[in-house]
Every structure is written in C-alpha cells, then in structure tokens.
Amino acid sequence: MNEEKIVFSRPFRADSEARNLEAVLASGHAHGDGPFTASATARLEQITGSERVLLTTSCTHALEMTSMLLDLAPGDEVILPSYTFPSAATAVSAYGATSVFVDVVKDTGVIDAELIESAITSRTKAISVMHYGGVAPDMHRVLEIAHAHGLPVIEDNAHGLGGEWDGQKLGTFGAFATQSFHSTKNVHSGEGGALLINDDRFVERAEIIREKGTNRSRFLRGQVDKYSWVDKGSSYLPSEFNAAVLDAQLEQFDHIQRLRGGVWERYSRELAEWAARSAVLPMTIPAKATQIAHLFYLLMPSFEMQQALLEHLRDRGVIGTFHYIPLDSSVAGRRFGRTPQECRNSLDFSRRIVRLPLWAGMSDSQVDRVIDAVRAFTVTGTA
Numbered sequence: 357m358n359e360e361k362i363v364f365s366r367p368f369r370a371d372s373e374a375r376n377l378e379a380v381l382a383s384g385h386a387h388g389d390g391p392f393t394a395s396a397t398a399r400l401e402q403i404t405g406s407e408r409v410l411l412t413t414s415c416t417h418a419l420e421m422t423s424m425l426l427d428l429a430p431g432d433e434v435i436l437p438s439y440t441f442p443s444a445a446t447a448v449s450a451y452g453a454t455s456v457f458v459d460v461v462k463d464t465g466v467i468d469a470e471l472i473e474s475a476i477t478s479r480t481k482a483i484s485v486m487h488y489g490g491v492a493p494d495m496h497r498v499l500e501i502a503h504a505h506g507l508p509v510i511e512d513n514a515h516g517l518g519g520e521w522d523g524q525k526l527g528t529f530g531a532f533a534t535q536s537f538h539s540t541k542n543v544h545s546g547e548g549g550a551l552l553i554n555d556d557r558f559v560e561r562a563e564i565i566r567e568k569g570t571n572r573s574r575f576l577r578g579q580v581d582k583y584s585w586v587d588k589g590s591s592y593l594p595s596e597f598n599a600a601v602l603d604a605q606l607e608q609f610d611h612i613q614r615l616r617g618g619v620w621e622r623y624s625r626e627l628a629e630w631a632a633r634s635a636v637l638p639m640t641i642p643a644k645a646t647q648i649a650h651l652f653y654l655l656m657p658s659f660e661m662q663q664a665l666l667e668h669l670r671d672r673g674v675i676g677t678f679h680y681i682p683l684d685s686s687v688a689g690r691r692f693g694r695t696p697q698e699c700r701n702s703l704d705f706s707r708r709i710v711r712l713p714l715w716a717g718m719s720d721s722q723v724d725r726v727i728d729a730v731r732a733f734t735v736t737g738t739a
C-alpha cells in the first residue's frame with residue numbers, strides 16, 4: 357500500500373509560535389512567569405471563565421498540586437472514575453493516599469454520579485471527576501453530594517477546554533480543575549498544563565506550592581520585602597518557551613476548534629447510517645454537554661469487533677486507537693487503590709471503544725479515507 361498513512365493525531369502549528377519563541381530568546385527572560393505566561397494565563401481565564409488560572413508544567417503536575425493543597429496523607433481516600441488517565445491516581449498515590457474507583461456511565465464513560473455517595477467513607481478527602489471527550493458527568497448531582505459531605509471536587513478537564521455542561525463552563529464547577537497542553541490535546545505547548553482554582557481560600561497557597569514552597573509570587577507583587585521558604589512545594593511553573601507556544605495556540609483557539617469540529621461533524625454525520633446498520637454506537641453529545649471535538653469514538657458491539665476494526669483500519673493505513681485500561685484492573689490500581697463495587701461499564705467501554713484520527717488541519721480527502729475505511733468494515737457475530 358503506497359497511500360500516505362493517516363496518523364492518529366498531529367499537533368497544531370500556530371502562526372505566531374516561531375515569532376514568540378524568538379521574542380523569548382531575545383528578551384533574556386526564559387524562566388517562568390514572564391510576559392507570555394501572563395498573556396496565556398489571561399487568555400485561559402477568558403476561555404474557561406475561571407477566576408484564577410496558574411500555568412503548570414503538565415496536567416499531572418496540576419493534579420499533584422491539588423493533592424498537596426489538600427494535604428493528602430496515607431490513610432486518606434480520593435474518589436475517582438475507573439475509566440480515566442492514570443495521572444488522577446498517581447497524584448493521589450504519590451502522597452500515600454488511596455484511590456477509590458467508581459464505575460462510569462455506560463455510553464459516555466464518565467463517572468456515574470449515583471455511585472459516588474456509597475463510596476464515601478470518613479477518610480474521603482475529595483471527589484475527582486474527568487470530562488471524557490469534553491462530556492461531563494451529572495455535575496449538579498456531583499456537587500450536591502460533595503456539598504452534603506463537605507468535600508472538594510477536582511475536575512480533570514484535560515479534554516474539555518472551552519466546553520460547557522448545562523450552560524456552565526467546564527472547569528468552574530469544582531474547587532479545582534486541571535488542563536493539559538500535551539501535544540496530543542486540542543491546544544498544546546509540547547508539555548504543559550494549568551490549575552484552575554475556583555475557591556479563593558486555596559489561591560495563595562497554590563502560588564506558594566507552584567514556586568518551590570516560597571512566597572516569591574507575593575514578593576514579585578511587592579506584598580512582602582523578601583521571599584523565603586514558607587510551605588510545602590515543588591517547581592511547577594513552565595518556562596517562557598512553553599508559554600510562548602501556548603500563547604500562540606490560544607490566540608487561534610476558535611480556529612482550532614472550528615477545524616476539529618468540522619472533522620467531528622463529518623464523522624458523526626457520514627458514519628451514522630453504517631453504525632445504525634452495524635449495531636455500532638457512535639459518540640454522541642448528551643443534551644447538557646457541548647461538542648468540543650477532542651476525540652471521536654465508535655463503541656463496537658464486542659471486544660472481537662473492536663480488535664477487528666482496529667486491524668482493518670491499520671491494513672488501510674488508518675491509525676485508530678483504544679484506551680484506557682480501567683484503573684481498578686491495572687497492576688498499580690490494585691496495589692494503590694480500592695474498588696468497592698465492580699466497574700463493569702468501565703471494562704465494557706474499554707473493550708468496545710475505537711477512536712478515529714482527529715486533528716486540526718486534517719484534509720477533506722484524509723477524512724474521506726477514514727470514513728471509507730470504516731464503512732468498508734463488516735460487523736459480524738452480533739447477537
């Protein structure tokens with residue numbers, strides 16, 4: 357086959373990246389919290405509607421910051437969806453605390469809010485949710501349970517920048533939310549992330565934790581006359597190089613979303629008939645959610661058909677993927693976590709999902725090829 361391979365994802369190239377990087381080199385200010393960090397932060401506050409955004413070196417690090425802010429310690433528990441990226445759990449285990457895995461909703465893969473309450477114990481310190489593909493769980497119910505038990509909510513919004521649930525911006529429901537700017541995400545800086553803080557009580561301490569446990573942020577604002585070690589901390593601020601690329605990307609956020617959205621809409625529209633005929637469930641956006649085009653997936657009728665479709669696509673030069681292995685069934689999940697109730701939906705989702713290539717700038721003919729390849733697949737063996 358000499359046709360060009362269609363990769364799964366490709367980072368967006370923003371117009372002013374090179375110019376911004378040159379500006380950092382020329383300025384002599386390459387360490388964190390320079391003008392590009394300030395600009396990217398302001399853009400993120402605008403996009404997310406969050407009151408306070410702190411750029412970080414990754415989403416994983418932003419999640420670790422929440423663990424430090426909550427003073428997690430051995431014996432403490434954090435409730436997490438079974439179906440999510442490992443970072444939400446490594447941030448908990450890094451402090452010796454226990455992840456408590458809860459099953460997800462059947463066709464969306466997000467935590468089942470109705471199962472959260474029964475997983476709460478006297479040791480629970482937080483409820484962590486993830487907006488899979490930019491689709492949130494029932495956040496009214498999550499917040500209701502959290503308030504009833506006095507627990508903070510953490511939203512892992514790595515997929516959902518700019519999305520909404522029931523008319524409210526993702527990332528503004530919880531005390532904390534995290535973003536990722538890894539190069540596979542809609543907006544990227546190679547590696548990067550952000551912590552969104554929606555509860556004022558945590559802002560000052562978060563600035564300290566991000567700056568090696570020092571009050572350097574207050575010092576730079578002239579609020580104290582020298583800076584020193586005042587609390588726990590690490591080095592979580594990205595360099596101006598990362599911020600310069602991020603700022604260029606955020607400047608074109610609407611453009612990126614339009615390009616990705618166009619691909620998503622074509623998959624959704626042009627695969628509908630094939631899917632209906634084949635007992636395949638294509639990704640749909642629930643009424644209260646918005647379409648942010650981070651990913652598009654097909655839920656196949658069985659594990660065999662998931663494997664067969666991935667192979668069929670590969671044979672046609674189209675790279676699809678599946679992920680996540682449910683955390684409760686993973687080696688580390690069993691070692692560092694607890695699973696009060698079997699997570700059947702999570703396992704089922706993981707064994708049926710096929711994600712299709714999706715990036716900003718995919719050409720019409722590339723999208724055609726993916727659609728044609730999928731439509732050429734015949735589902736067999738369904739009951």
Ligand SMILES: *Cc1c(COP(=O)(O)O)cnc(C)c1O
Nearest residue numbers: 414415416441443514536537538
């Ligand atoms: C990508 C991703 C992360 C990790 O992001 P990094 O910035 O690479 O640390 C965490 N959670 C989810 C849901 C992700 O998709």
